[in-house]
Amino acid sequence: MAKGKVTIQDIANALGISRNTASKALNGAESIPAETRNKVIQKAIELKYKQFAYVDTDSLMAKAPGNIALLTCNLPGVSHFGSLLLNGLESKISSEGYNLSIHMVREYEVDAMVLPKNFEASKVDGIICIEMFHKGYTELVCSLGIPTIFIDSTSEVFYTDLRADLILMENKHSTYKMTSRLIENGHTRLGFVGDYNHCKSFNERWAGFNRALADAKLELDPSVCVVDEDRLFFSEPDWMDKQLNKMGELPTAFVCANDFIAISLMKALKNRNVRIPEDVAVCGFDDSPESRIVDPHLTTSHIPNNQMGYIAADILLARVKDPARPYQITHVKTEPIFRESTGKLKE
Structure with missing residues (x-):
């Protein structure tokens, strides 16, 4: 196929889709699934279609959203502090392209030192722990090797031993x-x-x-x-x-x-x-x-509950991008x- 002569129809034919679908995918229409859009862009780059002839593939490929897991022994929405904190967390995490899933840790799971059944470590990019005040369970979560931040923690924690970030209100x-x-x-x-x-x-x-x-x-x-x-x-x-x-x-x-x-x-x-x-x-x-x-x-x-949620999300996402950065103990000012x-x- 001659360079510069590739058409949208050529891309559509190569993928076995309609010209209309290929066109929408190239123009970033939200109605087109990310998987289809990726295939269309990849084919456009491969066939050297117009502006895609010399572009970086990674810069255009739609990335699948990451996953942040919130582990808690008490639902954070049941208190004033927890509900506002959760609002800040969700807002910041979603704006950065991550999904937030909430996993309740039951008392028997703490006693047995096991993770919730619906928690899959291999599918998690980062962990947020709220109302997790058991020293042994804290150590279990840290041992997973997944970027983690605790919002408040067990009173028994020694900062030098904690392999995670920690954020507290100034008390x-x-x-x-x-x-x-x-x-x-x-x-x-x-x-x-x-x-x-x-x-x-x-x-x-x-x-x-x-x-x-x-x-x-x-x-x-x-x-x-x-x-x-x-x-x-x-x-x-x-x-x-x-x-x-x-x-x-x-x-x-x-x-x-x-x-x-x-x-x-x-x-x-x-x-x-x-x-x-x-x-x-x-x-x-x-x-x-x-x-x-x-x-x-x-x-x-x-x-400042809502702002604490934003700050906690910022710290965790920075850890996800750079797992080797020094662990951070942060106190947010109270009045x-x-x-x-x-x-x-x-x-």
């Missing part, structure tokens, strides 16, 4: 700031509520609370702290009431590991006719919608918000 300094403001305003007997071994974020909030006490030369009083296992906190409707009953004299302020724990605590305090903040001040963490509805409105720390549950505080 320690915001909790330190809230606790310090309470101390500066006359609170000298403070309690912490939350399982500081539940996850890395809770652990860092506990560390911020203790650092503020130490800097103010105040002793930690374990008798006014509720640090039982996280699974117990919502195990019974009156569980928090029982914990307060064990205390005797209450502290003048509580710092809680998150908003849901803080709101549960506030309910238990009201059951005892304790006034908030006149008798006891309360702080949470997360800036959940409930923190702005509960009476009184809850002092908390704001997390304390002082509301009515801590009363009027001087600066």
